[in-house]
Amino acid sequence: MHPATHPTSAPDGRSYRTPRLRRRLLRGLLAAVVALPLVGAAAACGDDAGADGKTKISIFWWGGEARAQLTEQALDLYTKKNPDVTFEKTWQANQGYFDKLATLTAGGNPPDLFQIDDNFLAEYAARNTTLDLASYQESGKLDTTKFPPSLLQYGVVDGKLAGLAAGENTQGLVYNKTLLTKNGLPEPTTGMSWEEHIAWAEQVAKKTKVPGTQDPSADYKAFWVWLRQQGKDLYSGSELGFTAEDVTRWFELWKGARDRGATPTADVIHEGNQTDITKQLVVTGKAATSWVWVNQMPELKKNTADELGVIAYPGDPSAQWARASMYWSVFRGSKNAEIAVDVINFLSNDPEAVKLLGTDRGLPSNLDLRRVVSDDTTDAAMKQSITVETELAEKFGESPQVPIKGHSKVRAELIKAAENAQYGRATPAEAAAQFVAASQAAIAS
Incomplete structure (x- = not known):
């Protein structure tokens, strides 16, 4: 490339333009x-x-x-x-x-x-x-x-x-601050355990009649963070980094939350599982929290008049990382x-x-x-x-490996298995076994 007529210099004096050979x-x-x-x-x-x-x-x-x-x-x-x-x-x-x-x-x-x-x-x-x-x-x-x-x-x-x-991005738990303030309820905080988050969501549901949290059992971001807090990971080399027993525990955690009324019903959870950020339950008023990426805050805010807050996912925040x-x-x-x-x-x-x-x-x-x-x-x-x-970056742990081939299919299989459990079409253990089998097939193909 010929020297540009208006080059921009880097801090060290280099030009951003590339010389043409x-x-x-x-x-x-x-x-x-x-x-x-x-x-x-x-x-x-x-x-x-x-x-x-x-x-x-x-x-x-x-x-x-x-x-x-x-x-x-x-x-x-x-x-x-x-x-x-x-x-x-x-x-x-x-x-x-x-x-x-x-x-x-x-x-x-x-x-x-x-x-x-x-x-x-x-x-x-x-x-x-x-x-x-x-x-x-x-x-x-x-x-x-x-x-x-x-x-x-x-x-x-x-x-x-x-x-x-x-x-750079990281996982963010976005909550409806206006709803909580209006009802005299405490805001969730970074460092809450998963059990504490569900108990908080149950309290919100009882006071406001709005389910306190979207059920994230189909959300690979939430599952991944939870796994890292258990000393596991989504992937280990070219294999899955978790077992059917791990997935069963994850699905059972959220079955308990649904049974307590802390989350919406299966049909509404399914709605929240859609990828369109404008339809997240925290902005449609169908749940007090949604599980998203932190950089999606401005887009979420455009779709609600309410004030929103954002914290890390529950558990030890060092399980989160500087994600591209x-x-x-x-x-x-x-x-x-x-x-x-x-x-x-x-x-x-x-x-x-x-x-x-x-x-x-x-x-x-x-x-x-x-x-x-x-x-x-x-x-x-x-x-x-x-x-x-x-602020969260100060608490980040090391990045995991980049997801392996077949990851997009693994994500889709998690949604399918989690929704089977949410709708009661399968027990948590049955849905977990389905998910692991399908995921192993996805990464092997």
Whole structure:
């Protein structure tokens, strides 16, 4: 890439732009002669330069319209500072995103740069779809010096840096503060045991007629934290890190909560198990708490007039970790890999870009810029998210391994088994046995 007319410097004086090698100029001249127009929702990884001499980077991500607008603004800013780079931008809602990504990467039309999460990172890395970013990190072209070490480590699969965290997140128990205050009830606190949380939820239900907590037995985030507090984990190497007996205990814990009226009925629990953040029970008024990610606080707040609070999940908070809310990965076969890496570096470390993106993909991974975003924001819910996670970060334990291939199926099987127990179609032990058998099949396939 030619030197940009408006480069942005890193704190150490490096420029975020990537120099174009001389051979790329020759390749660009050739492309000008033989270039064909790019087609499809996400452009194929083509040669570096098009007929106009500019490099076009294809980029694919999921999210709502707000994320799309913020991302497009940040990419436009990159082009402003690097005029010889433009973008083929494609985004869609979460539903169906990974089906589309699988089709693109398998069908010879992959994006140069794509968003991915920990449900699929190991799977794509195992297929050699993701570029190992470690050499760029070691050379300084991908600056991770301001990243929390555990957050960076959570992108490593089989010794390779398969993705760079686009933001940091952790599990959050969101509660309706207005409802509690109006009824003279205490707020839940970080460090409460699971039994204490359920007793608190039962008290809320009796006083307000609103179930105190969504039943999270189908929620892999809650199950995972609970397992880590028992000295187990979701995965151990290439195997499950838990037994059917562990799952039975988990399901029985929540059967007891349902029997005491601390949670909603099965039909309402099922509603809360849906992934749409706007339909979480804490904002629809069907439960006093929901089990979400901390960075979802601003989106939750948009859907209720009530004041919300957020704490860690019950039990020892050191079971929680600096989780990559999602990653940026580069397609391993991209001919524009060096520039795509530079775009990731820009989105992570350029002060203007990071301020633009805010906490939409989680807290900024760059700790220095996270403080800047917190100081600058006037969004109370965003500021609350940053404050809570910053406080929780002091209690975080080490990151677990990135989930293994088949994780998305394991998540789906947990919902199926938990709902069988919630509806009374199976005992906790029967549902647990079903879940473990199905999960073992999922990771073996």
